[in-house]
């Protein structure tokens with residue numbers, strides 16, 4: 001095995017600059033292998049009631065047809081575990097060999113039955129042998145050991161069955177459902193998540209059972225990325241085998257938000273060669289998940305052929321905790337300012353006021369006023385197509401230097417220089433200038449950048465291993481303590497909206513989760529010419545993806561965050577419909593996090609850091625939460641959204657929606 005990167009005593013991937021997958025042991029799951037030299041496996045989970053055999057089979061087939069190579073089905077009790085046999089038999093009868101995974105929470109007896117039927121069992125170490133009481137208990141070393149002995153006794157029968165039947169296992173830690181024991185000792189931290197899995201892993205290794213895959217999921221992308229990295233390091237340090245990793249972000253949500261959040265977490269790890277199987281969890285039908293996972297994975301098929309990146313010695317970034325790179329305040333960039341959004345409109349000639357709605361700014365002609373929604377960009381880049389009208393106060397224009405140099409109003413517009421023309425220029429803006437730099441130009445530009453007080457860098461790369469190439473450029477700045485603010489610019493050749501979301505979320509989100517970047521710009525420069533309307537649609541997408549990436553990386557909250565579970569056989573209401581209904585009434589509440597969970601068994605734990613929770617607690621009944629505290633129980637579902645809004649109102653967080 002290649003040595004993992006060792007820098008400042010940190011080990012978590014083979015290389016920070018050269019793409020290579022972490023070498024893991026292969027784990028056999030039916031006919032599919034996870035890890036080793038095998039391609040990354042796509043998996044997903046059914047949402048139909050497990051007791052509905054036909055419904056489950058039909059859904060499995062739709063999932064397989066959409067590219068799913070492994071299917072997880074919930075088994076909340078013995079009867080569902082037993083019904084897995086019927087589902088499996090029917091699938092095999094219809095010619096589908098796709099391996100099945102039983103999803104277990106709280107019920108070891110269901111796990112022991114399922115392990116004799118399906119090819120893999122997923123256990124959650126937070127609730128396999130523990131009931132959550134949200135208690136903080138002071139453990140002595142002896143009482144902690146007694147707890148571990150109790151877990152061993154509860155868990156050992158399953159390990160023996162798996163070993164005997166050749167059944168694989170996922171030890172799947174969830175940030176939101178750590179046991180009281182782990183919480184008491186390690187807190188709600190990446191280390192707690194890792195230790196939660198290691199408690200179970202040690203028991204497996206003692207029994208010489210190694211058919212194990214591990215996951216560290218969270219709906220918080222920073223925590224999720226840190227936990228997986230720390231897991232790899234702890235496995236290495238502890239002399240464990242290099243077990244394959246199952247990557248996922250829990251409760252990512254739906255549509256654009258769900259895709260972006262998944263890509264920020266999963267993509268960041270894939271960039272560093274971590275991950276052997278991927279599940280994207282969206283609040284949508286499960287057949288929509290596999291194509292997203294595949295689009296994320298496919299980027300790495302030929303990645304090892306990327307252009308060389310300078311090797312990093314002494315890595316200055318802390319991979320297990322979030323630290324923002326310190327940057328000086330220039331105009332409204334850097335330091336404590338939120339990361340800025342620069343939207344590229346340079347392909348549109350003579351843009352009109354009306355068309356600025358694509359970047360979140362709305363002109364009201366009857367009032368001759370501007371309004372802005374939550375995604376009103378901070379700057380527009382007009383290139384050589386100067387904007388022919390006055391902009392609202394909240395938005396500024398960036399022009400190519402040659403255009404700005406000739407402009408009658410140089411004060412309210414800002415010039416963009418390239419490394420080629422900055423050295424010969426003699427006129428600059430007194431408050432704010434932009435310098436576009438390639439990653440490969442950074443070293444040469446450092447003497448110029450040092451101690452500048454009115455410059456912002458727009459950093460881009462042509463390297464196909466984009467995120468690590470940009471990260472290496474940041475490292476060069478960090479090493480010389482250059483604090484110039486840096487906006488990350490990415491551009492893609494014509495591709496689907498989904499791919500733009502996933503790629504930008506990976507390339508920029510991967511930097512933001514490590515505290516790198518003072519802004520984002522998705523450029524149009526690599527796109528072919530299109531009709532004006534198509535280009536405006538593209539601009540609208542880039543603008544909203546930019547805000548989505550900043551939010552998913554938890555660096556700028558511009559909209560309400562929905563932490564909705566993907567639903568499964570336990571779900572007590574139509575999650576998609578309910579999420580849409582709640583979103584319709586609350587999506588103007590900037591920065592508020594609302595958990596929407598299908599069941600009371602796992603929901604409260606899984607919604608982790610939500611401010612309010614809407615949780616199914618019975619047929620047609622909803623329990624409402626403020627943080628982790630139950631505020632109203634068994635509210636009839638017809639009244640539950642109104643009651644939720646009432647709770648938000650009483651908490652002083654409600655604002656009336658504005659109409660634009």
Ligand code: SF4
Nearest residue numbers: 565568571598599603
């Ligand atoms: S929270 Fe949602 S996905 Fe998780 S077990 Fe409950 S219904 Fe299933």
